[in-house]
Amino acid sequence: xxxxxxxxxxxxxxxxxxxxxxxRHVARERAAGFDVAVxxxxxxxxxxxxxxxxxxxxxxxxxxxxxxxVSSGEQVTAGLLAMTLVGQGIPARSWLGWQIPILTTSAxxxxxxxxxxxxxxxxxxxxxxxxxIAGFQGLDPETRSVTTLGRGGSDTSAVAIxxxxxxxxxxxYTDVDGVYTTDPRIVPKARRLDRIAFEEMLEMASLGAKVxxxxxxxxxxxxxxxxxxxxxxxxxDFPQPxxxxxxxxxxxxxxxxxxxxxxxDEAQITLKRVADRPGVxxxxxxxxxxxxxxxxMIVQVASDDGRTTDMTFTVPGVEFERAKAILIxxxxxxxxxxxxxxxxxxxxxxxxxxxxxxxxxAARAFRALADKGINxxxxxxxxxxxxxxxxxxxxxxxxxTLHSLYGLDQG
Amino acid sequence: xxxxxxxxxxxxxxxxxxxxxxxRHVARERAAGFDVAVxxxxxxxxxxxxxxxxxxxxxxxxxxxxxxxVSSGEQVTAGLLAMTLVGQGIPARSWLGWQIPILTTSAxxxxxxxxxxxxxxxxxxxxxxxxxIAGFQGLDPETRSVTTLGRGGSDTSAVAIxxxxxxxxxxxYTDVDGVYTTDPRIVPKARRLDRIAFEEMLEMASLGAKVxxxxxxxxxxxxxxxxxxxxxxxxxDFPQPxxxxxxxxxxxxxxxxxxxxxxxDEAQITLKRVADRPGVxxxxxxxxxxxxxxxxMIVQVASDDGRTTDMTFTVPGVEFERAKAILIxxxxxxxxxxxxxxxxxxxxxxxxxxxxxxxxxAARAFRALADKGINxxxxxxxxxxxxxxxxxxxxxxxxxTLHSLYGLDQG
Numbered sequence: 001x002x003x004x005x006x007x008x009x010x011x012x013x014x015x016x017x018x019x020x021x022x023x024r025h026v027a028r029e030r031a032a033g034f035d036v037a038v039x040x041x042x043x044x045x046x047x048x049x050x051x052x053x054x055x056x057x058x059x060x061x062x063x064x065x066x067x068x069x070v071s072s073g074e075q076v077t078a079g080l081l082a083m084t085l086v087g088q089g090i091p092a093r094s095w096l097g098w099q100i101p102i103l104t105t106s107a108x109x110x111x112x113x114x115x116x117x118x119x120x121x122x123x124x125x126x127x128x129x130x131x132x133i134a135g136f137q138g139l140d141p142e143t144r145s146v147t148t149l150g151r152g153g154s155d156t157s158a159v160a161i162x163x164x165x166x167x168x169x170x171x172x173y174t175d176v177d178g179v180y181t182t183d184p185r186i187v188p189k190a191r192r193l194d195r196i197a198f199e200e201m202l203e204m205a206s207l208g209a210k211v212x213x214x215x216x217x218x219x220x221x222x223x224x225x226x227x228x229x230x231x232x233x234x235x236x237d238f239p240q241p242x243x244x245x246x247x248x249x250x251x252x253x254x255x256x257x258x259x260x261x262x263x264x265d266e267a268q269i270t271l272k273r274v275a276d277r278p279g280v281x282x283x284x285x286x287x288x289x290x291x292x293x294x295x296x297m298i299v300q301v302a303s304d305d306g307r308t309t310d311m312t313f314t315v316p317g318v319e320f321e322r323a324k325a326i327l328i329x330x331x332x333x334x335x336x337x338x339x340x341x342x343x344x345x346x347x348x349x350x351x352x353x354x355x356x357x358x359x360x361x362a363a364r365a366f367r368a369l370a371d372k373g374i375n376x377x378x379x380x381x382x383x384x385x386x387x388x389x390x391x392x393x394x395x396x397x398x399x400x401t402l403h404s405l406y407g408l409d410q411g
Numbered sequence: 412x413x414x415x416x417x418x419x420x421x422x423x424x425x426x427x428x429x430x431x432x433x434x435r436h437v438a439r440e441r442a443a444g445f446d447v448a449v450x451x452x453x454x455x456x457x458x459x460x461x462x463x464x465x466x467x468x469x470x471x472x473x474x475x476x477x478x479x480x481v482s483s484g485e486q487v488t489a490g491l492l493a494m495t496l497v498g499q500g501i502p503a504r505s506w507l508g509w510q511i512p513i514l515t516t517s518a519x520x521x522x523x524x525x526x527x528x529x530x531x532x533x534x535x536x537x538x539x540x541x542x543x544i545a546g547f548q549g550l551d552p553e554t555r556s557v558t559t560l561g562r563g564g565s566d567t568s569a570v571a572i573x574x575x576x577x578x579x580x581x582x583x584y585t586d587v588d589g590v591y592t593t594d595p596r597i598v599p600k601a602r603r604l605d606r607i608a609f610e611e612m613l614e615m616a617s618l619g620a621k622v623x624x625x626x627x628x629x630x631x632x633x634x635x636x637x638x639x640x641x642x643x644x645x646x647x648d649f650p651q652p653x654x655x656x657x658x659x660x661x662x663x664x665x666x667x668x669x670x671x672x673x674x675x676d677e678a679q680i681t682l683k684r685v686a687d688r689p690g691v692x693x694x695x696x697x698x699x700x701x702x703x704x705x706x707x708m709i710v711q712v713a714s715d716d717g718r719t720t721d722m723t724f725t726v727p728g729v730e731f732e733r734a735k736a737i738l739i740x741x742x743x744x745x746x747x748x749x750x751x752x753x754x755x756x757x758x759x760x761x762x763x764x765x766x767x768x769x770x771x772x773a774a775r776a777f778r779a780l781a782d783k784g785i786n787x788x789x790x791x792x793x794x795x796x797x798x799x800x801x802x803x804x805x806x807x808x809x810x811x812t813l814h815s816l817y818g819l820d821q822g
Contacts, residue, residue: 016467050487056427057491058498065497068490068505072483076461079479080468086476087469094479098509099555144510 003125003167004034007135007158010044011175012232013077016084023084024236025173026130030090035125037165039135039158040081042073063108067137067148071097074134074154082132092130095121097137097146102157104138104147111138111147112215113156118164125165133161152213159216163223170225171242172212173232178243179204179211181408182260186399189409193258194241197248197353200258203385207349208263220245248353256354256361257406260399263347264392266296267320268377271327273308273337283334284311287326293319297347297378297389308337312378314389317343345377346395349387350402362386368405374398414536414578415445418546418569421455422586423643424488427495434495435647436584437541441501446536448576450546450569451492453484474519478548478559482508485545485565493543503541506532508548508557513568515549515558522549522558523626524567529575536576544572563624570627574634581636582653583623584643589654590615590622592819593671597810600820604669605652608659608764611669614796618760619674631656659764667765667772668817671810674758677707678731679788679800682738684719684748694745695722698737704730708758708789708800719748723789725800728754756788757806760798761813773797779816785809 006029008022022038030036042050050070054061078094085092097104100120104111121131135154138147149156155172162170177192179201184190196204198221205214211229220227230242248254274280281300288295298313315323320343327339355361362381369376369388374397378389390398403409417440419433433449441447453461461481465472489505496503508515511531515522532542546565549558560567566583573581588603590612595601607615609632616625622640631638641653659665685691692711699706709724726734731754738750766772773792780787780799785808789800801809814820 016464019468053427053487053491054494057430057494060498062494062497065490065494065505068507069487069494072486072490075483075486076464076480079476079483080464083465083468083473083476083480086473087471094476096479096557146507 001033001035001125003037003165004029005037005039005158005162005165005167005170006173007039007154007171008041008173008232009154009175010041010047012173013040013081014044016080019077019081019084021236022081022232023088023090025232025239026085027088027090028236028239030130037121037131037133037161037167038081039133039154039161040074040077041135041154043077046073046076064145067108067146071134071137071146071148074136078132078134085130085132090130091128092132093124094132094134096134098139100133101141102138102160103141104149106140106142106145106147108145108147110150111140113138113149113160116160116164118161121161121165133157149215155213155216156219159219159223159225159227162225162227163219167225170220170227172227172229174211174229175231175233176211177231177234177240179209179229179259181258182399182403183209183262186396187403189403189411191408191410193243195244195246195251196258197251198245199248199353199384200351201245203349203351204259204261207261207347207351207385207387209259209261217245254354255352255407256358257350257352257408258354259351260402260408261349261351262395262399264395265317266314266345266347266389267317267341267343268312268314268345268389269323269327270310270312270340271334271336272310272340273303273305274311275335276307276309280309280334283330284327287330288315288323291322291326293323293326297380297387299378314345314347314378344392345389346392347387347389348395348398348402349385350406351385353384355384364405365402368401369398372397372401412444412446412536414448414576415440416448416450416569416573416576416578416581417584418450418565418582419452419584419643420565420586421452421458423584424451424492425455427491430488430492430495432647433492433643434499436643436650437496438499438501439647439650441541448532448542448544448572448578449492450544450565450572451485451488452546452565454488457484457487475556478519478557482545482548482557482559485547489543489545496541496543501541502539503543504535505543505545507545509550511544512552513549513571514552515560517551517553517556517558519556519558521561522551524549524560524571527571527575529572532572532576544568560626566624566627567630570630570634570636570638573636573638574630578636581631581638583638583640585622585640586642586644587622588642588645588651590620590640590670592669593810593814594620594673597807598814600822601814602819602821604654606655606657606662607669608662609656610659610764610795611762612656614760614762615670615672618672618758618762618796618798620670620672628656665765666763666818667769668761668763668819669765670762671813671819672760672762673806673810675803675806676728677725677756677758677800678728678752678754679723679725679756680734680738681721681723681751682745682747683721683751684714684716685722686746687718687720691720691745694741695738698741699726699734702733702737704734704737708791708798710789725756725758725789755803756800757803758798758800759806759809759813760796761817762796764795766795775816776813779812780809783808783812
């Protein structure tokens with residue numbers, strides 16, 4: 001029988017009514033002839049309740065125990081869904097991370113999946129059982145401790161399980177009906193995509209679109225898991241197909257730009273009049289790397305005095321203060337005149353595998369933004385995307401401008 | 412180092428403030444030189460929330476999945492307490508049933524502990540770690556499923572772990588400060604006992620006193636675990652000793668009667684004019700046994716017609732309707748004239764190992780109750796206790812009468 005992995009997030013299992021709705025989606029696919037594994041998140045709100053207790057328990061909480069506490073949320077949902085299915089006459093059993101097992105690294109709170117032995121799940125299929133799997137959790141085989149994969153980790157659980165059982169398809173059910181050309185709350189003319197290439201989805205997720213966890217897209221791409229993003233709020237009897245993540249070759253009419261993403265959680269730092277000498281970049285970025293601060297969008301230009309250089313780069317917004325402090329401390333060593341920072345910036349990106357074969361795609365954007373009076377603070381490009389850093393006040397205008405420019409508006 | 416097992420119930424870990432209070436109790440005992448294992452229940456109210464969802468999920472819920480869901484409550488508390496201790500600089504780690512492991516039978520919802528390997532806990536002690544153990548749960552080694560021990564099962568977890576690690580003492584912290592001669596809400600003159608014999612505590616628990624789960628007392632008795640019942644609501648810096656469960660020989664001044672227990676969850680059934688022939692008792696009780704209904708307090712007397720017999724016995728209140736239906740169905744086979752039932756009855760018991768060496772203890776009670784105009788419907792006696800079944804309207808009067816009669820009133 002063909003195999004299907006279905007994943008339902010927190011809002012899709014928020015209460016018993018929603019869980020019964022999930023059971024209807026499962027029953028439909030089973031009736032259609034699939035062996036089904038369902039991956040579930042915690043009921044929405046539950047993880048926050050558990051995290052709140054942890055924050056109350058200790059200022060700096062023990063990451064091992066954090067995982068013990070928060071992983072209980074998915075455990076509850078898995079048991080309740082299995083129970084609901086059994087109550088409706090559908091053979092089912094729940095699986096916790098340690099029971100399968102889903103082996104992970106020991107990085108509590110953000111563990112990576114190392115290995116999944118799908119044998120026990122497949123044995124369950126042969127008994128006609130639906131496997132209901134607690135998402136987001138795994139087992140550190142060294143310490144036999146419960147681990148968690150980080151927020152959104154249930155997406156990764158689902159794709160990894162799909163790869164482990166060689167599923168024919170993986171359906172990620174969310175509270176939206178697919179992947180859009182951009183956030184429809186910002187651009188009402190945004191269109192749902194029928195298909196998106198793995199590479200594009202990876203960039204979209206990395207650059208701010210919050211539909212899927214980045215790691216889950218990487219896994220889907222590596223293992224060629226045919227993955228749909230679709231809505232659990234559809235009538236289970238009349239489901240919509242959603243958006244398919246697939247290989248580039250499987251997309252017939254490939255547009256140049258597929259989507260516009262934006263990320264507000266960036267901050268800009270500029271070092272003015274840095275002494276321009278060999279090794280200066282290392283002097284700036286090594287201390288940040290040692291502090292585990294990711295640096296993005298680096299721009300280096302000659303200063304107005306012609307002898308020194310100005311360096312601009314971005315860091316995650318949450319690391320802004322820490323990054324500034326580290327650089328100020330190293331000021332004499334790096335030898336810069338002054339530091340300027342801004343956290344009211346936004347990174348706007350256009351993504352599309354079609355850029356590979358078209359020149360001047362980014363240049364058109366720079367022109368269009370300039371025409372609207374939007375100043376570009378930094379630019380980065382890669383083979384299939386470019387990003388610009390601008391003042392956050394222009395976010396909506398810039399996203400809408402690029403969305404129209406590349407012909408993504410619907411209707 | 413001496414070893415101590417501490418157990419805290421649901422009201423003792425009801426919120427983060429209460430959990431911090433538990434951490435203070437643990438810190439005190441650790442400072443006193445003990446290797447400590449702490450067994451915790453779910454936060455009070457949480458188990459009911461989880462059970463409520465299960466009842467909503469399916470009319471007859473799958474017991475395996477029920478255990479997956481409800482065991483999450485103790486998991487959360489164990490993680491939070493371990494985290495709280497670590498946050499205060501006390502090395503600690505949580506242990507779930509499957510991690511130790513606590514091996515049980517496969518009777519989901521009411522599993523019995525088969526075996527506990529204490530090695531991993533003892534290894535933790537040698538690293539100076541407090542072991543924080545999720546109570547109430549275990550592992551069925553056949554299916555690698557989570558099991559639970561039934562309500563109050565955390566008491567049993569604690570005593571079984573104390574036996575497994577050869578603890579010097581087991582302290583059961585509750586919301587009362589020890590075992591009383593009877594329920595102080597009924598008899599304000601009830602006294603807290605400094606010591607109680609295992610056998611007496613077993614009878615008290617079996618006969619309606621709700622301080623400890625019966626199974627935990629059996630285990631303490633079998634493995635000679637020195638167990639205290641004490642209050643978690645004491646100031647952690649000035650703890651009271653509570654009540655010690657111990658061998659009979661360790662109690663110096665042994666009273667004849669130690670306590671008065673009562674159970675309201677009984678129902679009485681009387682079969683009138685049963686044909687008196689060999690095998691009639693089997694004809695009555697076999698069908699009930701086959702339906703898993705426990706029968707207690709059997710009384711058989713000659714009927715007023717002199718040729719037949721009247722049989723009176725009690726069944727658990729929750730089984731009353733089912734038991735009546737079974738007997739009515741077998742009426743022609745058993746050959747009785749009529750069935751009379753009453754659920755407004757109470758079983759009142761006096762317990763004391765001193766009864767072994769004193770005659771006429773029960774007879775004095777029958778007289779005292781008769782003097783108050785209380786009619787006795789049935790009587791059972793054993794070596795160290797006797798019970799009477801009376802109308803429930805007389806509960807308080809009868810308990811107070813016996814409490815005074817045997818010199819248990821304080822002050």
